[in-house]
Amino acid sequence: MPVRIQSNLFDIGAEIEAFQSGRTDAGAMVSFCGIVRQSEDAPLSRMLIEHYAGMTEKSIRKIELEARAKWSLVDCLIIHRFGELEPGDPIMMVATLAEHRSDAFQAAEFLMDYLKSRAPFWKKEFRTGGESWVASKESDEAALERWSE
Amino acid sequence: MPVRIQSNLFDIGAEIEAFQSGRTDAGAMVSFCGIVRQSEDAPLSRMLIEHYAGMTEKSIRKIELEARAKWSLVDCLIIHRFGELEPGDPIMMVATLAEHRSDAFQAAEFLMDYLKSRAPFWKKEFRTGGESWVASKESDEAALERWSE
């Protein structure tokens, strides 16, 4: 169950390939990748991601254990970057391997929902008009509720 | 909106990389990959996928148009193989690019649910004990209902 917190760029395709290749025990793989999105209205020059080093990996491992308790997973992979990023760069990725597709999909969505608002990362955007911290969305907090039944 | 129906093996990582690289207009990418799963109880030697050549691409394009009408997608990719496959081989993949993660996730799940039971493919498994056509699952038919609200 690899969890990696890194400032280095990573290659989505190579990570997915390494995660799945040679395995014959899973019928379904789901991946999610968050990418620094450019905007035409307010061009983004770069993004800075701050994190709480001592807490980050610990909180992500906790989220991962919850996912493994809720669904039948063969494996999962979580990579999240911090530091300086450019438009088009991958910010983070999650991949899940399961026997069946519904476990793989649900676990990936659950991991994403929790990483969004429970892992200690903060994004700052540098645009032509100035710099600002990305605000959390009410919809992200609301997304967590669907997992609490 | 690439749709490819092919007998050749494809490289999941390379496909995902080619699909996303150089793009800065999407903040979220979701991929699903179906893999020939090995079983310890009844070892699988190979899988054969038959399809209805005239209808396959047409039916997949129709499913794709429905997904694009329901969610805001930047792009999507669908690859499905036919012919002879080995354990561990990718069977098919779907990838979606969207501004936001919920569109990317939902469209990918929708595409998978429809490809499972509305695209004209039939799988045959060759095991030590004999060969048999994979039976459709009631749960796959039921999965379609959630999209009809």
Place this chain on the structure above:
Amino acid sequence: MVEVLYFSWVRERIGIPRESVDTKANTVRQLVDELKAREPRYDMAFSDLSSVRVAIDQELTDFDAPISGAREVAFFPPMTGG
């Protein structure tokens, strides 16, 4: 004349992937009845219609659909893609 196609175990039971059929049937169900009357292998393939699906001109439909004007009628089990 209509082109009739068979896939998966329907094809295996009937023994051929396709054939041209000269039919007087108005609906898919009538075409199935004509085929079943021909030979036991058709009767075996169509013994349980709840496990057979049909497409006319490459669009999924049902057994009550009219086949007038159809170029291609295909019979197969529920699909198992993905």
Place this chain on the structure above:
Amino acid sequence: MVEVLYFSWVRERIGIPRESVDTKANTVRQLVDELKAREPRYDMAFSDLSSVRVAIDQELTDFDAPISGAREVAFFPPMTGG
């Protein structure tokens, strides 16, 4: 003595990423009140507690949590990972 950490705009407003604080507070809320009484920059950082989150020893908690025995208290805005 407790180690107090600040992140994102809480850090920017207070001007430092961490400091050791000698405190008599029993709860997080009392610690915040002590800090606010120090200097305007703390008052500004903690002016709206509904937009500040707190972790004690790297576990998310709330402002009523006791801080006795805590080694590390961190303040930050709602997280925006993923």
